[in-house]
Amino acid sequence: MKILLTGANGYIGKRLLPVLLEQGHTVVCCVRNKERFSPQEIDHPNLEIFEADLLDLQSLRKLPVDIEVSYYLIHSMLHDTDGFEKLEKTCAQNFVEFIDKTQNRQIIYLSGIANVEVLSKHLESRKLVEDILKKSKSYHTILRAGIIVGSGSASFEIIRDLVEKLAIMTAPRWLLTKCQPIAIRNVIDFLTKVIDHDECLNQTFDIGGPEVLSYKEMLQQYAEVRKLPRIITTLPVMTPRLSSYWLYFITSTSYNLALNLVDSMKIEVICRPNNLASKLQITLMPYKEAIERATGKIKQQMVISSWTDALSSGILPNEKMKYVEPPTYGCYTDNKRYKFTNNPEQVIENVWALGGDRGWYYGNWLWHLRGVLDKLFGGVGLNRGRRHPSEIEMGDSLDFWRVLLADKEGGRLLLYAEMVLPGEAWLEFTINRKNNENFISQKATFRPKGIMGRLYWALSYPFHLFIFRGMVKGIINYRKTD
Numbered sequence: 006m007k008i009l010l011t012g013a014n015g016y017i018g019k020r021l022l023p024v025l026l027e028q029g030h031t032v033v034c035c036v037r038n039k040e041r042f043s044p045q046e047i048d049h050p051n052l053e054i055f056e057a058d059l060l061d062l063q064s065l066r067k068l069p070v071d072i073e074v075s076y077y078l079i080h081s082m083l084h085d086t087d088g089f090e091k092l093e094k095t096c097a098q099n100f101v102e103f104i105d106k107t108q109n110r111q112i113i114y115l116s117g118i119a120n121v122e123v124l125s126k127h128l129e130s131r132k133l134v135e136d137i138l139k140k141s142k143s144y145h146t147i148l149r150a151g152i153i154v155g156s157g158s159a160s161f162e163i164i165r166d167l168v169e170k171l172a173i174m175t176a177p178r179w180l181l182t183k184c185q186p187i188a189i190r191n192v193i194d195f196l197t198k199v200i201d202h203d204e205c206l207n208q209t210f211d212i213g214g215p216e217v218l219s220y221k222e223m224l225q226q227y228a229e230v231r232k233l234p235r236i237i238t239t240l241p242v243m244t245p246r247l248s249s250y251w252l253y254f255i256t257s258t259s260y261n262l263a264l265n266l267v268d269s270m271k272i273e274v275i276c277r278p279n280n281l282a283s284k285l286q287i288t289l290m291p292y293k294e295a296i297e298r299a300t301g302k303i304k305q306q307m308v309i310s311s312w313t314d315a316l317s318s319g320i321l322p323n324e325k326m327k328y329v330e331p332p333t334y335g336c337y338t339d340n341k342r343y344k345f346t347n348n349p350e351q352v353i354e355n356v357w358a359l360g361g362d363r364g365w366y367y368g369n370w371l372w373h374l375r376g377v378l379d380k381l382f383g384g385v386g387l388n389r390g391r392r393h394p395s396e397i398e399m400g401d402s403l404d405f406w407r408v409l410l411a412d413k414e415g416g417r418l419l420l421y422a423e424m425v426l427p428g429e430a431w432l433e434f435t436i437n438r439k440n441n442e443n444f445i446s447q448k449a450t451f452r453p454k455g456i457m458g459r460l461y462w463a464l465s466y467p468f469h470l471f472i473f474r475g476m477v478k479g480i481i482n483y484r485k486t487d
Contacts (some may be wrong), residue, residue: 016157104143148195148196186295211277343477352443360403391404
């Protein structure tokens with residue numbers, strides 16, 4: 006089946022794409038900028054990528070017309086743009102005008118739960134899009150969700166920021182508002198299982214998890230999962246503007262987005278009863294389990310790794326993950342990027358020889374000191390070394406790191422820290438070529454846990470400045486001597 010996926014760069018689209026490919030569909034991704042399309046290095050025979058802008062009807066004409074099913078995952082509010090209602094209306098109208106000239110027979114749209122008379126601007130906009138899509142010649146299937154629990158979801162990232170950053174919260178009274186959160190995995194289940202389902206055509210369904218919780222309960226349960234003691238109290242009143250400033254200064258969100266979210270958070274988003282989950286044989290994930298998955302060691306986005314293996318075996322292997330990314334929200338990063346003229350094969354070999362007897366190319370005594378301290382605090386230290394002096398495979402231990410990704414041909418190595426830390430840490434190396442020049446990028450990512458995590462990063466940052474700089478330069482210049 007040939008499927009059009011709009012919003013492929015969004016947090017839903019990124020998770021939906023690999024599942025559709027795994028199911029054997031041909032997927033046409035509509036993106037505004039190919040360079041921002043994360044899996045651009047993936048060479049899957051059933052993946053087609055087109056640059057087009059739904060605000061520009063002319064640009065849609067380059068898309069194929071033999072589309073059978075289309076996903077509409079455009080949500081302008083998440084791009085933090087003033088006047089998002091007008092943008093969403095224009096995008097939806099252009100989409101319908103284009104899709105009605107294709108062979109498309111079903112439009113699947115992820116909307117927001119809207120079961121009260123007075124809606125926020127955000128939910129009013131989603132409702133307007135629903136009405137526009139319903140005018141298409143195609144069948145429609147509209148799925149309405151509330152809070153989606155998964156990395157990248159604006160509402161969930163705010164919950165994460167609040168709990169991770171504040172030991173004591175005095176919050177607005179909208180924290181008592183009820184909602185029905187749903188795990189991102191269940192959202193993907195619904196989106197894929199309604200395809201060509203007769204009982205889902207020209208229908209609208211609310212989708213949610215098995216629990217109805219207040220925002221306060223969601224914060225408390227997040228804190229329990231993360232083992233962070235938190236005290237949360239609510240004020241009898243706080244204006245939307247003050248609430249928005251409160252979120253803006255405390256969390257990673259911008260003011261415009263915070264204002265729109267606060268406007269929505271005052272409204273209960275509880276599903277109207279339906280039997281869609283049982284009809285599609287979907288097991289709904291409890292909120293705490295969804296949190297554990299969302300805050301796992303790495304944001305894997307349900308993307309299966311080796312497309313080349315899939316070509317030869319006919320299936321996508323679940324045991325290997327190629328498209329993996331460290332988290333971004335609430336994280337500190339240290340980025341180093343250098344151009345080099347040495348043989349790129351030698352530089353890659355040096356990366357693949359990190360740790361063990363070779364060491365870390367700069368300040369090895371500091372790395373050993375860090376290993377001793379780690380052992381004193383009950384960690385693994387540097388004693389594990391490495392399995393082989395020059396070979397690395399996914400899952401290998403590398404001193405106090407674990408190998409999450411080892412793509413030597415693509416020039417990418419991703420490590421996860423297993424040392425004792427007040428947070429989580431990743432170290433990534435990428436070697437690439439651009440405009441006939443070779444570059445090495447080194448990125449350290451740290452997601453702090455509470456106040457101690459932030460203090461740790463502040464205290465260690467000066468050391469990172471010269472240790473990480475020295476390490477990447479050492480990787481470039483190292484020559485093995487017999």
